[in-house]
Amino acid sequence: MFGSLLILLLILSVAGFYLGRRKAFVVAGGKRSQLHSRPLYHGLYVAALVGIPTLLLSLIWIFLQRPVIDALLLQSLDPKAIAGLSVSELSLLKSQIKSVAQGAIFGDPKPIVVEAAERLTHWRVIANWAMVATCIAIGLFVLIATRSKIARLFRARERVEHVLDLLMIAASVLAILTTFGIVVSLTIESLRFFDRVPFLEFVFGLNWEPQIPIREGQVTGGGAFGAIPVYVGTFLIALIAMLVAIPIGLMAAIYLSEYASKKMRAIVKPLLEILAGIPTVVYGFFAVLIVAPAMRSFGAMLGVEIAPNSALAAGAVMGIMLIPFISSFSDDAISAVPRSLREGAYGLGATKSETIIDVLLPAALPGIASGILLAVSRAIGETMIVVMAAGIIATLTFNPLSPVTTVTVQIVTLLIGDSEFDNPKTLAAFALGLTLFLLTLALNVLALRIVRKYREQYD
């Protein structure tokens, strides 16, 4: 029903467009230069005014229809029949009525249920038709009203611009509201967590053992929620990844933009970008099955003990995964530096490497920084490689050769299994999520500041 209504409304606004445009032609009487706005804008104006309000109305209608009908249904039930029913019994009755109305009849429903289901179906049909009728009627009315307003000096162009303005604002408000909603829900759940575990223990605690007994008599850890080891692990792995990704990515970018011939570039660039398309699971088992054993035997040769799960293996493989992020952004940024700057440097007798280091990299810094930023966010958010190669045990260590774990991995392990959101173990996931969000936000703001300061100074 709703789908067909949408199609009808679309047809109506398209019709509005053509009718409005035609009217504008007629009003102009063959002299189009006499119109304030081109006929196109008159048509768009009518179409927008017909389409947008009716669409909004139908959406609101759909949202309100169900609760209103539910309320009516409850009122219409025989008060005697539902007297003394508890809230959960009432809602059971309601869903029974609904499934009967949908034609799914199990067993032998009570007559009161069948009767109510018939009423429900009836009301729904009425409501749907009422919606269609109202929307179409309003649409038609608006169409006729706005079309009659079209005149030679009617400023349709300005109004269409205004409508576009509003649409853009609506789109950005929607995006902001979504973010806001996520933050609010994270905060609320985190507050519930901090009811059970003191805030200071979470932020400064050095011990992370979230496995608390769910059933009685289960043998588990003590249930400690100090997040420091998890954050140290995240930081350690991200750091190793960036130590791998930034130099290699940057040098690859410089090679691509300054040294590679056109042919070479056409081959190398797509090859590099394939790295970004490999699923992280594949990187994960690459890390576990190849990189980690190789590191272990290399370490053994040097007499260094390397754990089978290590931050180094996970971080190094993650770094390789992130190379294309940095190389691609930096390559674009370096290539976008105007030729005149290059020639200026060469003209002064700068060598190729001097030109790159002194002129190209500083000029391309904002682009390079955004690539690095994106890579850091990916490194912090990456889960699969860490689960497979670095482990899920939180130990407080800065040693890259030992197993560590990260925030996202902990969130996953906390939420696996079907325990409800009423104990510290599951709620801890929200607290971790919130702190992770705040951390990356701070990181972004900081990096933006640095880039902006640098830009003001040199641009």
Added chain:
Amino acid sequence: MNMNVETPKEPVDAMTFQLPEELQVKVKTRDVNVHYGEKQALFDINLDVPANHVVSLIGPSGCGKSTYLRCLNRMNDIIDIARVSGKIELDGLDIYDKNIDVVELRARVGMVFQKPNPFPKSIFDNVAYGPRIHGLADNKTELEEIVVTSLQKAGLFDEVKDRLKDSGTGLSGGQQQRLCIARAIATRPEVILMDEPASALDPIATAVIEELIDELRQNFTIIIVTHSMQQAARISQYTAFFHLGYLVEVGDTEQIFTNPVDRRTQDYITGRFG
């Protein structure tokens, strides 16, 4: 463009013109041909540039003026498809010789471009860049001295002396171009190549630059490409007219503008084409 102009079949000998005996030849060009891939951009160019003079290169766009200029500091090396043949000498030294250090050559032959192209660095660092990479200053005071005198010679110092730490890209167009001239001067070149240095500037900034070029002649040899014939007449002692890749005519600026020998030069300066 007037299509009736005969395309030259045989290279015109511009060498009928002889520099006065007493002038020292700074840049000597013999039989230079330049190709961009299959396409030939310059044909058998022969030209002598005297020291401490200003020589203008004029001609319709696409005739090869920039290409010629870029041969003189081997800027065409950067362009993959460009091929240069023939002989170019700087003070008798073949600059296309295998043993030539291009970096050193470009320190001796500076360049100022059509569009001001200051680096995204501070005003000071822009000017100090050349001296730094060539190690011209032994310490900070010396470097500062080079920067200050270069800015003074470029006529920019008084305008920027309080904000040497500000970005060079924040200056006005005319100031940026003078900054680029200061940057070129700072490496103490012997020759300065200028490719339409005033074409992006307003008349006042242009006048400032023209005056500057006249002063710079004391210490440098200047070869300048210009689209404005008035400008060529105002600032240069010798003028070379290029057409379709050929050097058609060279001579005293006054003679070229009052009494040109070649038909094509005549057509160009009287505005019949180009």
